[in-house]
Amino acid sequence: MVLEGYNGTILAYGQTSSGKTYTMQGNIEDNDYQGIIPRMIKQVFTHIYETTDDHIEYTVKVSIIEIYMEKIKDLLEPTKNNLKVREDKIKGIYIEDLSERYVVNDKEVLELIEIGTANRAVAYTNMNSNSSRSHLVFILTIHQKNTNDLSSKIGKLYLVDLAGSEKMGKTGYY
Numbered sequence: 001m002v003l004e005g006y007n008g009t010i011l012a013y014g015q016t017s018s019g020k021t022y023t024m025q026g027n028i029e030d031n032d033y034q035g036i037i038p039r040m041i042k043q044v045f046t047h048i049y050e051t052t053d054d055h056i057e058y059t060v061k062v063s064i065i066e067i068y069m070e071k072i073k074d075l076l077e078p079t080k081n082n083l084k085v086r087e088d089k090i091k092g093i094y095i096e097d098l099s100e101r102y103v104v105n106d107k108e109v110l111e112l113i114e115i116g117t118a119n120r121a122v123a124y125t126n127m128n129s130n131s132s133r134s135h136l137v138f139i140l141t142i143h144q145k146n147t148n149d150l151s152s153k154i155g156k157l158y159l160v161d162l163a164g165s166e167k168m169g170k171t172g173y174y
């Protein structure tokens with residue numbers, strides 16, 4: 001649907017160690033154990049390169065953010081660590097100064113995911129020794145332009161790996 005100009009969101013919600021991050025990312029190096037994000041990315045680029053008419057042009061952009069302790073951090077440019085949510089009559093709701101990286105294939109996206117994951121906040125808890133204590137939001141923006149009639153469509157897909165939902169006492173993390 002994102003390729004048709006619709007926006008969508010997929011959320012992974014549950015307790016620490018329930019498999020949220022694995023469900024969303026999995027092992028991105030292994031085709032059999034990839035999560036939703038790498039599989040979705042491959043489908044998008046397969047559609048673009050194999051089934052699209054010559055008069056359709058695409059641009060694909062990626063952003064990755066972390067929401068931790070009520071602060072928004074750009075995981076592709078981690079020095080941007082207290083971004084603000086804004087609203088504009090034309091843009092709608094957006095994150096000010098969020099970096100967007102243009103990509104041309106799934107390999108480039110997977111490299112950005114590795115960068116973003118490396119910049120994510122993690123901490124030891126009693127339930128998970130490498131627990132992400134933050135929400136991760138992967139944003140894929142696809143702009144489609146028809147060169148015959150000059151129409152265009154923009155779709156955004158938000159893939160969200162939420163932090164664990166358990167009681168703080170169970171985690172031992174205070």
